[in-house]
Amino acid sequence: MSGSLPKVIPPLSAPLPTDAYQLLSIDEKVGQPEDALFEQQIQDVEDWWKTPRFEGIKRPYSAHDVVSKRGSLQQTYPSSLMARKLFNLLRERSAAGQPVHTSV
Amino acid sequence: MGAIDPVQMTQQAENQEVLYLSGWACSSLLTSTNEVSADFGDYPYNTVPNQVQRLFKAQQLHDRKNWDARRKLSADERKTSKYIDYLRPIIADGDTG
Numbered sequence: 698m699s700g701s702l703p704k705v706i707p708p709l710s711a712p713l714p715t716d717a718y719q720l721l722s723i724d725e726k727v728g729q730p731e732d733a734l735f736e737q738q739i740q741d742v743e744d745w746w747k748t749p750r751f752e753g754i755k756r757p758y759s760a761h762d763v764v765s766k767r768g769s770l771q772q773t774y775p776s777s778l779m780a781r782k783l784f785n786l787l788r789e790r791s792a793a794g795q796p797v798h799t800s801v
Numbered sequence: 802m803g804a805i806d807p808v809q810m811t812q813q814a815e816n817q818e819v820l821y822l823s824g825w826a827c828s829s830l831l832t833s834t835n836e837v838s839a840d841f842g843d844y845p846y847n848t849v850p851n852q853v854q855r856l857f858k859a860q861q862l863h864d865r866k867n868w869d870a871r872r873k874l875s876a877d878e879r880k881t882s883k884y885i886d887y888l889r890p891i892i893a894d895g896d897t898g
Binding site for chain 1: 861864865867868869871872876879880882884886888
């Protein structure tokens with residue numbers, strides 16, 4: 698695999714913290730592992746929000762609010778990748794003072 | 802055997818390690834044509850996959866609720882509180898009779 702393409706920052710897909718957690722037995726999940734998973738995700742969300750992509754964004758909710766509602770199974774969403782593609786296109790055109798047309 | 806709908810799934814999750822979905826029961830109760838098709842094979846081929854999707858979405862909902870409820874407990878309470886895993890692997894039996 699060639700590593701010549703630049704990395705996507707912030708990343709869209711990566712090994713998810715919940716992958717390994719999900720495969721533990723119930724006894725192995727209870728207590729410290731579920732707490733560690735929760736804290737890890739909060740840190741990941743806060744790091745993600747600090748990236749330049751979200752500069753200037755104000756959120757009336759905390760990473761704790763978000764992660765507590767996620768459940769124990771994370772997913773990667775193709776729509777997130779497409780949203781990033783659109784964001785990049787709009788930002789690029791905005792910088793050039795150009796429009797993006799939705800029809801001919 | 803197994804569960805036909807999300808309500809049964811929630812009751813079984815605590816003690817049943819896998820979630821078995823009977824194709825025969827789906828062909829009897831859940832066809833979009835409303836035909837009772839058990840053993841006759843004349844129902845849409847997405848009958849079982851459709852129900853799997855419903856069950857999985859329900860499993861995810863209950864997993865999210867469980868996770869949220871556990872985060873409201875203290876760390877000590879979590880250690881002793883029974884953990885119900887709603888995300889039991891689904892065995893979808895497509896053989897409908």
